[in-house]
Amino acid sequence: MQVPAHVEYEKAGSVEHALALLARYGQEARILAGGHSLIPMMKLRLVQPAVLIDINGLTDLCYINVNADELRIGSLTRHAQLLNSALAGQHFTILHDAERVIADPIVRNWGTIGGSLCQADPSEDLSAAFAALKGTMIIRGPDGGREVSARAFHTGPYETVIGAAELLTEIRLPIKPGGGSAYHKVKRRAGDWPVGAAGAALWLQDGAITDVGIGLTAVGATHFAAAEAEDYLRRRPATEETFAAAGEIAADSCRPTSDQRGPADYKRHLARELTIRALRSAAIRAGDQNGQGVSAWSQQPRGGPPK
Amino acid sequence: MKVTVTVNGTEHVREVEPRLLLIHFLRDELRLTGTHWGCDTSNCGACIVWLDEVPVKSCTVLAAMADGHNITTVEGLARDGELDPVQRGFAECHGLQCGFCTPGMMMTARWLLDQNPDPTEAEIREAISGQICRCTGYENIVRSIQWAARIGGGSNSQP
Numbered sequence: 001m002q003v004p005a006h007v008e009y010e011k012a013g014s015v016e017h018a019l020a021l022l023a024r025y026g027q028e029a030r031i032l033a034g035g036h037s038l039i040p041m042m043k044l045r046l047v048q049p050a051v052l053i054d055i056n057g058l059t060d061l062c063y064i065n066v067n068a069d070e071l072r073i074g075s076l077t078r079h080a081q082l083l084n085s086a087l088a089g090q091h092f093t094i095l096h097d098a099e100r101v102i103a104d105p106i107v108r109n110w111g112t113i114g115g116s117l118c119q120a121d122p123s124e125d126l127s128a129a130f131a132a133l134k135g136t137m138i139i140r141g142p143d144g145g146r147e148v149s150a151r152a153f154h155t156g157p158y159e160t161v162i163g164a165a166e167l168l169t170e171i172r173l174p175i176k177p178g179g180g181s182a183y184h185k186v187k188r189r190a191g192d193w194p195v196g197a198a199g200a201a202l203w204l205q206d207g208a209i210t211d212v213g214i215g216l217t218a219v220g221a222t223h224f225a226a227a228e229a230e231d232y233l234r235r236r237p238a239t240e241e242t243f244a245a246a247g248e249i250a251a252d253s254c255r256p257t258s259d260q261r262g263p264a265d266y267k268r269h270l271a272r273e274l275t276i277r278a279l280r281s282a283a284i285r286a287g288d289q290n291g292q293g294v295s296a297w298s299q300q301p302r303g304g305p306p307k
Numbered sequence: 308m309k310v311t312v313t314v315n316g317t318e319h320v321r322e323v324e325p326r327l328l329l330i331h332f333l334r335d336e337l338r339l340t341g342t343h344w345g346c347d348t349s350n351c352g353a354c355i356v357w358l359d360e361v362p363v364k365s366c367t368v369l370a371a372m373a374d375g376h377n378i379t380t381v382e383g384l385a386r387d388g389e390l391d392p393v394q395r396g397f398a399e400c401h402g403l404q405c406g407f408c409t410p411g412m413m414m415t416a417r418w419l420l421d422q423n424p425d426p427t428e429a430e431i432r433e434a435i436s437g438q439i440c441r442c443t444g445y446e447n448i449v450r451s452i453q454w455a456a457r458i459g460g461g462s463n464s465q466p
Binding site for chain 1: 325331350369371372433436
């Protein structure tokens, strides 16, 4: 039988209340959102907070909207809400691709976006998606708010920049026209963590790549990103040849480790192949966004507004 | 701490430890043993109950998190002695062998059919993809849910 160790419990009634509780308890406290990572960790005594601060009542942190050319996602938004959000899918198909393969439908009902990010598991899917989309994390603390790039948010496995008295409140994703995005994941069975996964976001103009983001997870990529592969692709044409080269660069930049999910060389192979597939899917979708046929995505000029 | 939880329409007030899991609150405090305690790691889905309107894995939710909320367990599926179409489907189509996964399967099935009254086989399999039947009786579980969908109607409706 697995039960957490003795713990005190506080229910936050507002963001300000949660911050006051964090300020009072400091390192002794952990924020309890969906709890689908924290509670299993507590059962295994991998973490033993003295106090849980339950933020599930903060429904004002459950939202997905567009504001100032950004998609904004409240940190307490459940995975199922993101998967079911037409608005999120309309701007960033990668988010629906990723959510469809995160855990299972029941876990997605209660697990939260902010909780997944703050858990900072090195195999977490949305960390790669948000790295590809070059998102920004909004963090509230005793001295007000601060913004941190998605690529600076994680400081290591299970570690983030969030201080003991701080709370992640929102994720912002910049919306730019002419883009497409996709996420490809290989896992051992339904609901599992990835053996390897890659996400790509691509913006095209006249067949050339104006901007690109590549996210990788579970393969030891620095900040869940393949920055060198992005540098290579920028201003190059979107073709099978350039994607293949970018896949090689992405694979070379990873530091996968062998574990029960697979050997390191297989994971490196996945980093290469899944990067190529994600770029290919993203380019097709960018072409569709630009009002072009699927087969013409690499040649045609940019067309009308995004659908 | 004191928690007030409405389970299957009945309000319960209990003094509990904050670390008490919802599954143990239901089984040990309220003696509602229809919900099964399985893998303890949110993998198997035997412990699925509804927290307000959505199914959750109650081995990974604290009783404290259910304070002030409505919980629906398998005991709440039947009304006035009339089995839910999902329960009848499991009986008609041999949807259970040992029965351990059954309460969780039925809670997910009822939720699925409330959202999507005419699901495809793929949609049914996706809905129960976070649940394990150790008897590997998935074929008949899918058939049972299809039977309930054919009979139609929402929760506790008369066929």
